[in-house]
Amino acid sequence: MVRWWLTLLLVNAALIATAIPRLGSTAMPWLALEGLILVGVLSLWPRKRLARRLVAYASATLIVLALACALGDTITQEIQGRPLNLYLDPSQVPILLELLRDNLGLPVSIALVTATLLALLAIGLGLGHLLASLPHHGAPRCCAWGTLVLGVGLALLGLWRDMEPVGTPGITLLTEQATRAYETRASLRDFDARLSTRESPLDAPGGQPLPGLAKTDVILAFVESYGMAALEREPFAGPVNARLDAMAEAFAQAGLSVASGRVSSPTLGGQSRLAHASVLSGLWVSSPLRYARLLESPRATLIDDFERTGHTSVAMMPAIYRDWPAGRRLGYDEIHDDARLDYRGPRLGWVTIPDQFVWHRLRQVRREHRNPLFAELALISSHAPWVPVIEPLPWDALDDGHAFTRWKGEGSDFLELWGDNDGMRQRYGPALAYSLAVAGEYAARYVNDETLMILLGDHQAAPGMLGFTPDREVPVHVISGDPDLIAPLLEHGFQHGMQPSHDKPARSMAELRGLLHRLYGVEAN
Known part of the structure; x- marks a missing residue:
């Protein structure tokens, strides 16, 4: 019984x-x-x-x-x-x-x-x-x-x-x-059908040029875990909004124009490649299967578009340390992964290469090319578990990365760090503020009237750390020394300055490629 x-x-x-x-x-x-x-x-x-x-x-x-x-x-x-x-x-x-x-x-x-x-x-x-x-x-x-x-x-x-x-x-x-x-x-079948249709010029293989950006360096920089929750929720909002305000002031002093908005990411808490693929392709790449289908198709991407415009395409990927077949399929002219970035400093916890060093290498790569660049960056200093939180260094002291030795060995106990959600919540804002700070410093120093920088989040941080399940909206900031490049964005729902407006619904990341073509493509000229 x-x-x-x-x-x-x-x-x-x-x-x-x-x-x-x-x-x-x-x-x-x-x-x-x-x-x-x-x-x-x-x-x-x-x-x-x-x-x-x-x-x-x-x-x-x-x-x-x-x-x-x-x-x-x-x-x-x-x-x-x-x-x-x-x-x-x-x-x-x-x-x-x-x-x-x-x-x-x-x-x-x-x-x-x-x-x-x-x-x-x-x-x-x-x-x-x-x-x-x-x-x-x-x-x-x-x-x-x-x-x-x-x-x-x-x-x-x-x-x-x-x-x-x-x-x-x-x-x-x-x-x-x-x-x-x-x-x-069923959704995957619909996506496959979308890959095989030719409803617009963007669907065709080979890419479509962007003559409005023909002489402009275009930087597409994804900031890890940079979501709208970081601007709206404490304890993250304090340091992040303070950093955005400081960036706005620095841009004004440098004579830069900036417009900000909100876009919806196809992923949350991880799988950043889905966000990258959605922006590049103009399709909603919301799963690994869709990502694989995209890579198997002849679908053109922004990489093809800019190469047809006369740009050299460069990928700055500090978190790629193995063979990357997807990068070869996407067709970058150069892939600067972990090895090719040639970073000689310490590995700072999960963040193998600090963001400032990636920006430093981008500047060096720019000097090596006569053609305008289309550069895609995957920045990882704001990746969980956000340890150590470091500070920007003098740009002329970066050299090969040894200057980061002062933070060597910090934050190496991952088992303890990943189990401490409260601690991660406290570190998330300052770590993200660092990523934004070095991006802002790069822009203030090196962005001019022949540069268009698109700085956006890849996805919101993980719900388990945030303490709630957020929507999928992330900020996007577009910066240039040429106000004529920013003006069309202000006419299409973007807000002047570093704070995204909530007056209009967020765009899908998949819409960004089409938006660039409407504003700077053949139809705009």
């Missing part, structure tokens, strides 16, 4: 645990109907039948899979603010494992993954054994009929929908995943 009740309680506990990521601990059900029915059926099934054992272990396997999905859902919600998608997310497991290794070290990562897998295996085997060995005679038989009738009755009559403590969490989770997979597949 004790074994029977123990089995029912454990099966019920495992099933209702799968609802926590979706509903939270306060709204989750306390009674899982599928658990009542499962235990009731197996209790009435003769124990010596092989089929009963197979059903018992198959059911336990499904419960464990549901628990694994719930765990994945929790991680995905914390990092990206969206539900797990089994159609998309399994391909991200190697990236997650790599992040664990890079941040926690190989031994800790192996121990954590092994412990998780062993725990799931133990739960599966334990539940399978308990279900397979449920008592078949005596008092449990009466209990089995009672639970079976109760479970089936509530399910068939639909009464459980009006009873908050009762639900079908396991079935609901698996049904939602199946529905999400179907919808994702």
